[in-house]
Amino acid sequence: xxxxxxxxxxxxxxxxxxxxxxxxxxxxxxxxxxxxxxxxxxxxxxxxxxxxxxxxxxxxxxxxxxxxxxxxxxxxxxxxxxxxxxxxxxxxxxxxxxxxxxxxxxxxxxxxxxxxxxxxxxxxxxxxxxxxxxxxxxxxxxxxxxxxxxxxxxxxxxxxxxxxxxxxxxxxxxxxxxxxxxxxxxxxxxxxxxxxx
Numbered sequence: 001x002x003x004x005x006x007x008x009x010x011x012x013x014x015x016x017x018x019x020x021x022x023x024x025x026x027x028x029x030x031x032x033x034x035x036x037x038x039x040x041x042x043x044x045x046x047x048x049x050x051x052x053x054x055x056x057x058x059x060x061x062x063x064x065x066x067x068x069x070x071x072x073x074x075x076x077x078x079x080x081x082x083x084x085x086x087x088x089x090x091x092x093x094x095x096x097x098x099x100x101x102x103x104x105x106x107x108x109x110x111x112x113x114x115x116x117x118x119x120x121x122x123x124x125x126x127x128x129x130x131x132x133x134x135x136x137x138x139x140x141x142x143x144x145x146x147x148x149x150x151x152x153x154x155x156x157x158x159x160x161x162x163x164x165x166x167x168x169x170x171x172x173x174x175x176x177x178x179x180x181x182x183x184x185x186x187x188x189x190x191x192x193x194x195x196x197x
Contacts, residue, residue: 001061005062008055009058012054015051016051018047019047023040023044039119041118046130049127050127051134053131053135053138057141057142060141060145067167073167080166081153081158084149085165088145089149093142095138095139095142095143096143099139103132106128106129109125110125149161
């Protein structure tokens with residue numbers, strides 16, 4: 001799943017960098033040449049809609065979504081495990097609902113042959129079809145993780161449930177950030193790899 005999240009993150013990054021370059025070009029053209037490309041705001045809306053399910057999937061895989069654990073940390077490990085599994089399954093159900101909503105929206109667009117009320121007058125089926133494909137990524141992640149979580153619950157592997165699906169503690173976040181920093185330093189400056197213990 002880490003590779004899946006990395007690929008989605010790269011796609012998201014490329015989209016957002018491309019969008020930022022387009023907005024920058026639009027701003028500079030307006031400022032210095034009094035010329036507008038037109039439709040950049042429309043393009044931004046499409047990009048954000050397409051990127052959203054990608055980020056949802058990455059957040060689910062990396063356990064980066066907000067979870068309130070002020071009370072659950074005091075529960076017995078078995079109760080925590082059940083709640084962790086319930087959280088994964090509930091996120092999967094939400095992902096499936098989002099995907100169902102997306103499908104319904106695209107079908108309505110196709111039926112009514114809707115076009116954007118913008119200067120480009122884009123047939124909405126084009127960007128919405130890409131949105132539909134991107135929307136598959138969230139429920140796929142949710143279903144795979146839910147199957148894994150339920151399997152661990154049935155085998156009563158509380159430790160693995162906590163490790164894979166429990167809330168990330170501040171110490172774990174700090175450790176992960178430090179490890180990522182070491183990896184990036186080693187890639188940029190290979191001599192750091194030998195110098196660090």
